[in-house]
Amino acid sequence: MKIDLAGKVGIVTGGSRGIGYSIAQALTGAGAKVAVLARDGAKAEQAARSLGDSAARGFACDVANARQVETTVGTVEREFGKIDILVNNAGTTRDNLLFRINEDDWSTVLDTNLKGAFLMTKHAARGMIKRRWGRIVNITSVVGISGNKGQANYTASKAGLIGLTKSVSKELASRNVLVNAVAPGFIDTELTRKITGEARQTLIRAIPMGRLGQGSDVASAVLFLASDFASYITGQVLVVDGGMVL
Ligand code: NDP
DSSP states (O other): OOOOOTTOEEEEETTTSHHHHHHHHHHHHTTOEEEEEESSHHHHHHHHHHHOTTTEEEEEOOTTOHHHHHHHHHHHHHHHSOOOEEEEOOOOOOOBOGGGOOHHHHHHHHIIIIIHHHHHHHHHHHHHHHHTOEEEEEEOOTHHHHOOTTBHHHHHHHHHHHHHHHHHHHHHGGGTEEEEEEEEOSBOSHHHHTOOHHHHHHHHHTOTTOSOBOHHHHHHHHHHHHSGGGTTOOSOEEEESTTOOO
16 A cells, blocks of 8 residues: 655644654655645744655744734645645643643643634635545544543643544535544654653553554554545544554
């Protein structure tokens, strides 16, 4: 199975590092042109340069900011001609036990992880609908399915993303715009390097495959869902976790 995305244009939010960067790498590797978005525009541009000047471009965009999302989607459409693939990957954590989560911790996480995906989808989907071809992949998490102590805000945002995926998939299916989610388990990135020592070892022991996932493990699933090999799949959640949550 060789995935060919030549002629397609993708946007990866949070593509400057971690899982998002691996996704951008997989999409450009399959021939797509990719817009890499992150709040830090210099880092987004640096990531894009390392993917190849003709394959990618970086843009500063806070997905939680409606005005920035609208402007950036417009700029990408003007510069690349269209958007075929949207990967809502940007995400953040403010972990704490319920009674210690303040309103700011709640809003930051929900606004980035859930409102950001809603805003991006709303603006990027219009052109996909017109052209009768589109792929939207939302990066949720296994803890959005299972719940997790100390992550009420994060798990709520990721469970919400699954609801968003299912509802929007039903709205857009007749226009051949397919909307799916990928739920990674424990992936080795900056986000999870905060988990150290015994806590890290306990988590690794809970993974039947006995290792952390890599960004490329998640990127392969996204690449499949963005391709014509997934042309009759919509509204699904594909878990990529080495068997951790069954
Ligand atoms: P990282 O922290 O390594 O990278 C996060 C990326 O998102 C960066 O590019 C960051 O750039 C960008 N970002 C953060 N906030 C915003 C914002 N408001 N607007 C635009 N971009 C933003 O995270 P990971 O690669 O680990 O995670 C990627 C996704 O995968 C997240 O949605 C996460 O919840 C999910 N996930 C990760 C797992 C893991 O084990 N690592 C497990 C399950 C899900 P900048 O700071 O410049 O904005």
